[in-house]
Amino acid sequence: MNVTIKDVAKAAGVSVATVSRVLNNSATVSESATEQVNNAIKELGYSPNFLGRNLRKCETNVILAIIPSTEQTFYSDIIRGMQTAASECGYDILLSTSNSTYSIEMRLLNMVFNRTVDAAILLGTQLDVKTLNELNQKHYIALCCERVEDADVLTVTVDDEGGAYAAVSNMIKNGHKKIGMVSTNVNALSSSDREAGYRRALEENDIEYNEAYVYRGTYDFVHGAKAFEYFKTLPEPPSAIFCISDILAVSVVKQALSEGYKIGEDISICGFDNILLSSMYTPGITTVEQPCYEIGRTVVEELISNINNNTKSNKSIRLPYKFIERDSVKPYKK
Amino acid sequence: MNVTIKDVAKAAGVSVATVSRVLNNSATVSESATEQVNNAIKELGYSPNFLGRNLRKCETNVILAIIPSTEQTFYSDIIRGMQTAASECGYDILLSTSNSTYSIEMRLLNMVFNRTVDAAILLGTQLDVKTLNELNQKHYIALCCERVEDADVLTVTVDDEGGAYAAVSNMIKNGHKKIGMVSTNVNALSSSDREAGYRRALEENDIEYNEAYVYRGTYDFVHGAKAFEYFKTLPEPPSAIFCISDILAVSVVKQALSEGYKIGEDISICGFDNILLSSMYTPGITTVEQPCYEIGRTVVEELISNINNNTKSNKSIRLPYKFIERDSVKPYKK
DNA sequence: TTGTATGCGTTATCAC
DNA sequence: GTGATAACGCATACAA
Secondary structure, eight states: OOOOHHHHHHHHTSOHHHHHHHHHTOSOOOHHHHHHHHHHHHHHTOOOOHHHHHHHHTOOOEEEEEESOTTOTTHHHHHHHHHHHHHHTTOEEEEEEOTTOHHHHHHHHHHHHTTSSSEEEEESOOOOHHHHHHHHHHSEEEEESSOOTTOOSOEEEEOHHHHHHHHHHHHHHTTOOSEEEEEEOSSOHHHHHHHHHHHHHHHHTTOOOOGGGEEEEOSSTHHHHHHHHHHHTSSSOOSEEEESSHHHHHHHHHHHHHTTOOBTTTBEEEOSBOOHHHHHSSSOOBEEEOOHHHHHHHHHHHHHHHHHHTOOOOOEEEEOOEEEOOSSOOOOOO | OOOOHHHHHHHHTSOHHHHHHHHHTOSOOOHHHHHHHHHHHHHHTOOOOHHHHHHHHTOOOEEEEEESOTTOTTHHHHHHHHHHHHHHTTOEEEEEEOTTOHHHHHHHHHHHHTTSSSEEEEESOOOOHHHHHHHHHHSEEEEESSOOTTOOSOEEEEOHHHHHHHHHHHHHHTTOOSEEEEEEOSSOHHHHHHHHHHHHHHHHTTOOOOGGGEEEEOSSTHHHHHHHHHHHTSSSOOSEEEESSHHHHHHHHHHHHHTTOOBTTTBEEEOSBOOHHHHHSSSOOBEEEOOHHHHHHHHHHHHHHHHHHTOOOOOEEEEOOEEEOOSSOOOOOO
16 A cells, blocks of 8 residues: 555654644654654655545645636636746646536536535636526635626636727727627627627717627637628628637638738738737737736636635626737728 | 535435445445435535545546646647546546646646546656656556657657658658758657658658758747748758648748748648648648547546556557648649 | 444644 | 644445
């Protein structure tokens, strides 16, 4: 069997209590005892069994982050931010992918029910308000990137409305008046928040909102191209298109390019997220950056603070965006 | 405190043993007892504490996959494959990112030492042979995507040499004779294996190997562009460039495009991996596909088989690649 | 079919 | 400063 604290105690000629004390430097232990214990630990190659420890302490110092998938490089910096903040507090972040599926998400949440982890962070959850609020009663959870209406749960997102407003305002400043939007009909508030920003920019510049200029599909790559095809069928196609994500923006750009359009000249396109791809593409995609690292940091800081203070401060935090100018949006040319 | 198996037992009017039995359907329990227990469970909202269970059973049914980062969408399908296979065996996959850092990887591996997980899969490890072999003595580990020379550890990768051979052979078949390669000087056998395939293709077609045609940088995006600039300084620049990854290939393409080159006409470029980006780019990137999903499946199947049979079958498995033809490689034009 | 009792490895309480 | 020992929540050997 494996070497336990008992074996160490025997080898060091002390009690298990003393071993435990040096392991956690919980109480003052004599220098000689400390040394003997440490020697024994090294000698036996002992490594404490955390199942025992966690069971006893009723905590694991692990937070589970549930992401839809690792296909979106977008989550990368968020996770880095999470891990940095967690590590500063002695916590670890573990990842798991839900594939945006309710049942999988629930199965993963089981890890907080069965005490395998202390808390869970949901990025783009499929759960409904009621379930979330119930969960939040008994457990520590948080939402990240995607808020849920009326959910009284700790939430950290970017300022979606403001980011969209900035992107569309920039287009208008560049002389564009017929501005299309590629959104989603998925049940995601980030989409509707960005639509709201789009509408506010139009309103404030006395441009009439035209429902025909809003295409709604899914987040899948193909829907950028589909949107472009749709816009072309309009009597007056838009001269600029704001997309809810960089992926969709790239898809629009790719389709336009393949039809011989010159990006920036014949048509302007703006994305959202500022994922690596948007800078790697030719042309570079103008976009709205999310403060991913900060989002990740913030959500775990708040969550751990909740855990430590045994509270549930269910704030909803919106972090500032940053507008990134590249080559896909240029002044309007008649 | 939380509701435990004891509370359920009391509420159901049976012993904890009986509750445990229905929980695990381990022994035959009378129907009436089963029903009472299930009622009590529902009534009390009981959820078994896995720390207790795992401690008792000396297993967690969790496998930790350590990936460099979630920035590479490349790992996405591998993880999906892992999860599918794991779930079929009653296991869960948890992810964690090492940032390609030795110390972080070691800290994460601590989860297998302290019994928080049953095994670990390393994707692109920084550990050396000696450490790996030692680890493999006492624990269940596996390598994925990136093998380590002389490591006697279960390993699953694509046929790197063969894939590169296919890519370069295709260029030669298209009339190219001066073929550059963008590789890495990182300590990664996948790089040298692919270089070997490159050389074999040249040899078999009586093209002399020219060290000046091999650029070695890192995996970072910038190194594609740098490689392109370097190749241009040669007296006879290559007419085709094989890149060790799609990321680097896109970087080469982007740089060439920015300098007015026509991809496929003025220069041909081939990548490796077949990540989403390679199909999203304009032009589509010709590349070598890795069977990611299968790689993920295979490594956990083998690993779990090791765990179940209490063996260490340290095979090294190489899965077949698939050549994907797109628009970035075209026949040579004088 | 069921219950009692023990132990998994650890930490914390208490007495010394 | 240190050592017994109970307890964490659970599964199981054994007895009934």
